[in-house]
Amino acid sequence: MKLREKLGRRTLGNCIGNGGVVIWVLFELLLTIVGNSRLGKVVAANVKELVYYTIAFLQMTEQQVHTWSADANQFIADEEDATYSCRISEVFTSFIRKLFLVGVLLLEEVVNSFDGEGYLAIIDAAKQWFNESQTRKVAGNASWWRIREATLFALSSLSEQLLETQESGFQTSNLKTMIEQIVVEDFQIDSLEYPFLYARIFTSVAKFSSVISSEVLEHSLDAALKAITMNVPPPVKVGACRALAQLLPKAKKEIVQP
Structure with missing residues (x-):
């Protein structure tokens, strides 16, 4: 289904303005190419690069950080907005998030159209960006966390497709190991300094709970229980x-007892 159909009858111009139309149409073109069995061959050789740069596009902007830090309700609304609907009254940050969701739609199409190769492209790009973010962090780059997020x-947005692919027997790249590595590493950061x-x-833990080890799940559950009782930024409480x-419905009773 084309993005215009997902948006409804309003025009792209009314929704996002001329500058946004260019980006939106570019994504729509890529979606059309990737989703077409004949045209998909055009990008097949470069699907890893396509995924790599699409993930880079999903980084938070300064505008989003500012808006969501000041307005927790807007953060919750934008996080839950997965309908691709367009409301003219929305603030600019919502427009940006919608473009991000279109980027996710493109990644979904990669997994659906290229099967195992698409799965590998997603996992490999995620590993590359994790390593790159580590390099930026060590170098003292203040925005290192953006590409990690x-x-x-x-x-997380592709969790269903990735888990289905892994369950089908395609496990060349170990999704479980990578998710656990990122989670364990990032739970050591300061939630006040890097709330998003x-x-x-x-x-992410909630999305991949079916493949994460019990030890990591228990640690995540403990961290979440502590977060809702501490003075932490609203986004952290929302995530917790x-x-x-x-996680609670599946948790062992001894873990959640006071």
Whole structure:
């Protein structure tokens, strides 16, 4: 289905303005190419690069960080907006998030159209960006966390497709190991300094709880329980609540008893 059909009858110009139309149409073109069995051959040789740069596009902007830090309700609304609908009254940050969702739609199409190769492309790109973010972190780059959050956002958004592919027997790349490595590493960061990344860790654990080890799940559950009782930024509490909603029904009783 074309993006214009998902948006409804409003024109792209009315929704996002001329500058946004260019980006939107570019994504629509890529979606058309990737989703077409004949045209898909054009990008097949470069699908890893396509995924790599699409994930990079999913990084939070300064505008989003500012808006969501000041307005927790807007953060929740934008996080839950997965309908690709267009409301003219939305603030600019929502427009940006919609473009991000289109980027996720492109990644979904890669997995659906290229099967095992698409799965590998997603996992390999995620590994590359994780390593790159580590390099930036060590170098003292203040924005190192953005690409890490974008990587987790992409993986979480594709969790159903990735898990289905892995369950089908295609395990050349170990999804479980990579997710656990990122989660364990990032739970060591300061939630006050990097609230959006910390929140994304919680939602990622919830999405991949079926393949994450019991030890990592228990640690995540403990961290979430502590987060909702501490003075932490709203995004962290939101992420913790989402993780608890997913993990508590399956948790061992001794873990959640006071």
